Amino acid sequence: MRAIWLAECQASLRTDLPVPIAGAGEALVQVRFAGICGTDLEMVKGYAPFAGILGHEFVGVVVSAAGAPQWAGKRVVGEINLACGQCDLCQRGLRSHCRRRQVLGIRGKDGAFAEYVTLPLENLHEVPERVSDEAAVFTEPLAAALQIQEQVVVTAEDRVLVIGAGRLGQLAARTLALTGCRLTVLARSHNHQRLLSRAGIDWVAALDADTTGRCDLVVECSGNPQGLALAQQAVRPRGVMVLKSTYHGHVQVDMSWFAVNEVSLVGSRCGPFEKALRLLDEGKVDPRPLVEEIFPLSQGMEALLAAARPGAMKFLLAP
Amino acid sequence: MRAIWLAECQASLRTDLPVPIAGAGEALVQVRFAGICGTDLEMVKGYAPFAGILGHEFVGVVVSAAGAPQWAGKRVVGEINLACGQCDLCQRGLRSHCRRRQVLGIRGKDGAFAEYVTLPLENLHEVPERVSDEAAVFTEPLAAALQIQEQVVVTAEDRVLVIGAGRLGQLAARTLALTGCRLTVLARSHNHQRLLSRAGIDWVAALDADTTGRCDLVVECSGNPQGLALAQQAVRPRGVMVLKSTYHGHVQVDMSWFAVNEVSLVGSRCGPFEKALRLLDEGKVDPRPLVEEIFPLSQGMEALLAAARPGAMKFLLAP
Numbered sequence: 036m037r038a039i040w041l042a043e044c045q046a047s048l049r050t051d052l053p054v055p056i057a058g059a060g061e062a063l064v065q066v067r068f069a070g071i072c073g074t075d076l077e078m079v080k081g082y083a084p085f086a087g088i089l090g091h092e093f094v095g096v097v098v099s100a101a102g103a104p105q106w107a108g109k110r111v112v113g114e115i116n117l118a119c120g121q122c123d124l125c126q127r128g129l130r131s132h133c134r135r136r137q138v139l140g141i142r143g144k145d146g147a148f149a150e151y152v153t154l155p156l157e158n159l160h161e162v163p164e165r166v167s168d169e170a171a172v173f174t175e176p177l178a179a180a181l182q183i184q185e186q187v188v189v190t191a192e193d194r195v196l197v198i199g200a201g202r203l204g205q206l207a208a209r210t211l212a213l214t215g216c217r218l219t220v221l222a223r224s225h226n227h228q229r230l231l232s233r234a235g236i237d238w239v240a241a242l243d244a245d246t247t248g249r250c251d252l253v254v255e256c257s258g259n260p261q262g263l264a265l266a267q268q269a270v271r272p273r274g275v276m277v278l279k280s281t282y283h284g285h286v287q288v289d290m291s292w293f294a295v296n297e298v299s300l301v302g303s304r305c306g307p308f309e310k311a312l313r314l315l316d317e318g319k320v321d322p323r324p325l326v327e328e329i330f331p332l333s334q335g336m337e338a339l340l341a342a343a344r345p346g347a348m349k350f351l352l353a354p
Numbered sequence: 355m356r357a358i359w360l361a362e363c364q365a366s367l368r369t370d371l372p373v374p375i376a377g378a379g380e381a382l383v384q385v386r387f388a389g390i391c392g393t394d395l396e397m398v399k400g401y402a403p404f405a406g407i408l409g410h411e412f413v414g415v416v417v418s419a420a421g422a423p424q425w426a427g428k429r430v431v432g433e434i435n436l437a438c439g440q441c442d443l444c445q446r447g448l449r450s451h452c453r454r455r456q457v458l459g460i461r462g463k464d465g466a467f468a469e470y471v472t473l474p475l476e477n478l479h480e481v482p483e484r485v486s487d488e489a490a491v492f493t494e495p496l497a498a499a500l501q502i503q504e505q506v507v508v509t510a511e512d513r514v515l516v517i518g519a520g521r522l523g524q525l526a527a528r529t530l531a532l533t534g535c536r537l538t539v540l541a542r543s544h545n546h547q548r549l550l551s552r553a554g555i556d557w558v559a560a561l562d563a564d565t566t567g568r569c570d571l572v573v574e575c576s577g578n579p580q581g582l583a584l585a586q587q588a589v590r591p592r593g594v595m596v597l598k599s600t601y602h603g604h605v606q607v608d609m610s611w612f613a614v615n616e617v618s619l620v621g622s623r624c625g626p627f628e629k630a631l632r633l634l635d636e637g638k639v640d641p642r643p644l645v646e647e648i649f650p651l652s653q654g655m656e657a658l659l660a661a662a663r664p665g666a667m668k669f670l671l672a673p
Contacts, residue, residue: 123568124591132591132615134567186616248453249442263609272443272451281610288607290582291600293621296451297505300619302612 037354038088038149039335044081046089048336055145057153062100064111064154068172068329069093069147069352071342073202073258074281075140079339082283083141090148090352091115091140094162094171103156112174114158114308115139131305148335150354160308163316172351173206173322174311180206181314182306183254183277184214191215196250196269199257200227200238202325202349203279207254208236209320219246221257221265224346230324242269250274260286272296277303325349356673357407357468358654363400365408367655374464376472381419383430383473387491387648388412388466388671390661392521392577393600394459398658401602402460409467409671410434410459413481413490422475431493433477433627434458450624467654469673479627482635491670492525492641493630499525500633501625502573502596503533510534515569515588518576519546519557521644521668522598526573527555528639538565540576540584543665549643561588569593579605591615596622644668 040049057063070092078085093113100106118125118133125133139154140146162171180203189195193216197208200222208220208231222228222238231238239246246269253266254277263286266276278300293300314320325348330338332354342350359368376382389411397404412432419425437444437452444452458473459465481490499522508514512535516527519541527539527550541547541557550557558565565588572585573596582605585595597619612619633639644667649657651673661669 129592186618260609273448278609278613281613283610284608285606286609287604288609289603290579290597290605290607291602293619294597294600294623295621297621297623299505299621300612302614302616302618304613304616 036150037332039090039332039339040087041078041089042086044079046079046336046339048333052088052149054151055153057099057101059101060157061153061155062103062106062159063098064095064113064152065098066093066095066147066149066152066354067168069354070172070176071338071350071352072176076339076343077281077283078141080283082281085141087140088145088149089140090146091138092172092175093147093152094168094174095152097159098151100156106156106159110162110171111159112162112171112308112312113139113154113160114305115141115175116305117144117155117158148332148352150332160312163312166312166315167323169323169326169351170315170321173325173349174308174315176203177206177210177314177320177322178306178308178311179203179279179304180210180306181310182303183207184210185306186301186303187252187275187277189214189216189252193217193251194249195219195252195254196221196246197254197256198262198265198269199255199259199280200224200231201256201258204256205230205325205348206320206322207256207279209234210314211254212236213319226346226348230348233324252277255280258282263288267292270298272298274298276300279303326351329353355469356651358409358651358658359406360397360408361405363398365398365655365658367652371407371468373470374472376418376420378420379476380472380474381422381425381478382417383414383432383471384417385412385414385466385468385471385673386487388673389491389495390657390669390671391495395658395662396600396602397460399602401600404460406459407464407468408459409465410457411491411494412466412471413487413493414471416478417470419475425475425478429481429490430478431481431490431627431631432458432473432479433624434460434494435624436463436474436477467651467671469651479631482631485631485634486642488642488645488670489634489640492644492668493627493634495522496525496529496633496639496641497625497627497630498522498598498623499529499625500629501622502526502598503529504625505620505622506571506594506596508533508535508571512536512570513568514538514571514573515540515565516573516575517581517584517588518574518578518599519543519550520575520577523575524549524644524667525639525641526575526598528553529633530573531555532638545665545667549667552643571596574599577601582607586611589617591617594618594620596620598622645670648672
């Protein structure tokens with residue numbers, strides 16, 4: 036089959052890969068769409084020492100599932116962390132932090148930039164009928180955006196700033212807007228600003244008097260260490276900063292500032308798929324305007340290049 | 355009067371200073387003991403651009419208070435943040451974060467390494483009769499230790515690690531021990547270890563299998579960026595790290611680690627005086643074994659030198 040293969044930080048299109056074989060408790064899924072995420076682009080730059088098929092955002096149809104024929108033909112999305120179920124973290128319910136976890140397209144498990152992918156049945160979620168493939172492929176990053184509200188209470192009183200309006204920032208802003216909070220997004224690209232305006236979300240191009248040192252909650256989604264410095268400027272004393280960004284390498288940080296201002300920094304990663312699917316089903320978040328272009332998988336390398344352009348939004352692959 | 359004066363990061367003993375004059379709403383306090391804290395030592399190294407009398411931990415007796423004669427003769431300790439009462443942070447009750455605050459012996463307000471000090475009456479707390487001067491002088495750092503529990507829920511189930519067993523670490527350990535949590539302190543100096551053992555608190559000299567990646571809560575009190583790296587090794591995914599330390603300058607930090615492990619970092623500074631005084635009054639925390647030596651104020655420079663020795667515990671000044 037065709038797939039985008041990563042080895043030694045070099046991505047390439049391969050056409051010689053075998054269709055994967057689902058193990059016990061796993062399903063074989065035919066991929067309909069896969070989404071390109073900032074993490075994929077970072078991995079191509081050497082963010083993680085992974086060799087295998089890239090891609091962790093997908094929607095597809097179950098071809099077969101050993102011992103569970105009821106899954107065949109179902110349209111599904113899949114959680115990306117494969118947990119052992121045995122370690123202390125799995126035992127206390129923190130399966131996404133399993134000490135021996137594999138992560139789809141990221142660590143030890145071939146991903147979804149392929150014609151077929153396998154995943155444990157326990158990772159799969161059926162997609163409601165009303166949710167289109169183009170929307171369902173956003174389930175994973177939308178869940179990651181919703182994780183913010185799993186970790187931090189957001190009220191309508193709160194002044195909230197999202198830093199960065201790229202792929203994740205756009206989704207974070209859309210989910211935070213549902214809380215009725217006083218939301219502003221720091222967005223520098225015209226394309227990003229236009230998408231926010233179309234969704235009825237306020238944005239600024241730079242911190243102003245309303246946001247500097249005044250925000251109860253700042254969500255850093257810029258993927259850039261500069262975003263962290265801006266978050267420190269924006270949050271009020273005793274405020275909360277949610278860190279969604281991962282930065283390549285170490286960053287120079289004024290850590291004493293956290294103690295003096297009693298600010299909390301909350302790291303945030305994967306989130307609840309059920310809730311993301313419900314929002315999509317009810318139309319409360321519509322991610323489809325974020326799709327910039329759909330490439331056939333055979334042009335996956337061109338898609339990765341296009342997705343890495345500054346200001347680029349979501350690119351999908353269709354196998 | 356005598357006082358320890360700081361100017362351009364140079365501390366000196368002066369004998370030519372006038373007794374300060376209490377302003378409206380302030381009391382004049384005769385200092386009985388003042389405690390030397392890590393912050394004082396950092397300031398001598400240039401941590402804050404302060405010129406004036408050093409010192410913010412004290413116990414003393416009110417000499418006079420304009421318009422409030424009932425305070426005269428009372429034995430008091432004092433909160434160190436002088437708030438404007440007008441700014442947005444004061445208005446929402448965050449007086450210790452007042453945007454225009456002065457801080458006793460740290461920012462814009464002469465401190466307590468002196469024969470006399472002035473403070474607003476609203477900053478003063480009367481010391482209960484049963485609390486000795488040697489214990490009362492610990493109220494400010496004990497309150498700072500208690501601030502941890504104002505910010506983070508600690509239960510008897512929690513595995514808690516305190517990193518650093520110096521002046522603040524010892525107090526943090528003693529207050530956390532009251533929760534019944536599974537407490538360990540990372541302590542390297544024999545003197546620190548001995549003090550913990552005498553208080554019935556478990557310690558380790560290095561991270562071990564029980565603490566590495568297993569701690570629900572890690573409190574970083576080492577004052578050393580190495581302590582932050584150790585905290586990252588010790589805390590479990592989704593765990594909490596309380597940052598009590600302030601480090602001079604910027605620190606190289608793997609910030610992505612916070613996102614990937616969904617760890618929360620909580621900055622923590624000043625705490626509740628009433629609760630600290632109650633613990634002292636009820637004998638639930640006895641800080642007096644932490645006193646290493648009492649110097650007369652006239653030997654304040656020698657005391658600052660002694661307090662800066664590795665492994666040094668609390669040094670008091672008696673004016």
